[in-house]
Amino acid sequence: MNNTWQAFFGLGKEPFGADIRTIDILKTPELTDVQNRFDYVVRLGAVGLVTGEVGSGKSTALRYAMEKLHVAEYRPLYITASSGSIMEFYRQFVDVLDIHLSSNSKAIMVRRIKNEVMNLVREKRLKIVLIVDEASLMRLEVFAELHTICQFDKDSKPWLPMILSGQSTLIDKLTYRSSQPLASRVVAKSHLEGVDLAGMEAYLKHHLAICGMDRMLFDPTAITAIHQGSGGLFRKANHLARGSLIAAAQDQSAIVNAEHVRIASTEIF
Ligand SMILES: Nc1ncnc2c1ncn2[C@@H]1O[C@H](COP(=O)(O)OP(=O)(O)OP(=O)(O)O)[C@@H](O)[C@H]1O
Ligand SMILES: [Mg+2]
The missing domain is CATH 3.40.50.300 (P-loop containing nucleotide triphosphate hydrolases)
Structure with a gap:
């Protein structure tokens, strides 16, 4: 998968990666x-x-x-x-x-x-x-x-x-x-344990902010879908968040919704 989706959203780098710097860790x-x-x-x-x-x-x-x-x-x-x-x-x-x-x-x-x-x-x-x-x-x-x-x-x-x-x-x-x-x-x-819904929203916002994005790209239905699909667990949430951003970009949609998360969920365990 190429990085045109990052350019589509104007993201400085690939979000929701595993290689998070220590200073970027969310203090939960x-x-x-x-x-x-x-x-x-x-x-x-x-x-x-x-x-x-x-x-x-x-x-x-x-x-x-x-x-x-x-x-x-x-x-x-x-x-x-x-x-x-x-x-x-x-x-x-x-x-x-x-x-x-x-x-x-x-x-x-x-x-x-x-x-x-x-x-x-x-x-x-x-x-x-x-x-x-x-x-x-x-x-x-x-x-x-x-x-x-x-x-x-x-x-x-x-x-x-x-x-x-x-x-x-x-x-x-x-x-x-x-x-x-x-x-x-x-x-x-x-x-x-997995975080609650508010914790997941904060987590998604935080990872977007690390990539220079101060707009919330996930609508409330997407946040709920990522929270439910991941059980509040961060690695799975990363995969769903990244996958749903890609699905939204393919759909030319500036905001990610639950349907994009559903598409992303078909690709992961
Ligand atoms: N506090 C945090 N702030 C930002 N990102 C986090 C935080 N905690 C976890 N993550 C993200 O979630 C991913 C999974 O976290 P981590 O690898 O620490 O989980 P784990 O419980 O050790 O998993 P495993 O059971 O596979 O060893 C990390 O790659 C990182 O991107
Ligand atoms: Mg580990």
Whole structure:
């Protein structure tokens, strides 16, 4: 699909994209809630959870909370989890700490990770926070062992706070008996849901404004259709909003209506 629709609406760039800049993130009450809990967990050196539906804005909220940390004081370490083994997790941790290791021994990896965390905390005077996105994908064996990486000086030093984010199955995995040592360290939970109709209108306006458009291009029927079709979830709303703008441009209509949203909805899941 070419970009004539952008020109038709006079949009400076393609709206509703995935690559939103941090300064362009819409400060919703839910985002502030995630940030407050994130800060609380980091202060305590504990574990926090961010759960929510697919495309509800979890990764964006994490990015926002991370960027709010003062660079001179904090070192956030961001990992996108996989369904791999605990060794896979440690390898990712080693990478994000920029450690060069030739050994594949678990014991050596864990020792190096802990030494590096201690070094950053004690020598460099940095506060560390480990953010594990897509944590709901992790195997139960990873949940069973993850708390050991946070234990320093006989578990007396809370040097490695951890934020786990993922779909609601993350909670299910934490209720297993084998996950209890990790679950017992959780001190805060945020859950992101779809926004309400007013929240969706604000979201659509915001994304248009990012592209230099101060006119509301969606009529009330379109806003309702996008809200219903997306369940208030942002990624799906992005697809419906972009698709309906394209449909409206093809229709030579300066305003998007519910019919344009319906056409867009036939293209997505
Ligand atoms: N606060 C926000 N302000 C502006 N845009 C947002 C905001 N939150 C989310 N978005 C938009 O919604 C899209 C989906 O958000 P995000 O990727 O954070 O969801 P997610 O919950 O992490 O999804 P997944 O479950 O697939 O990991 C983003 O690409 C971004 O464009
Ligand atoms: Mg995500």
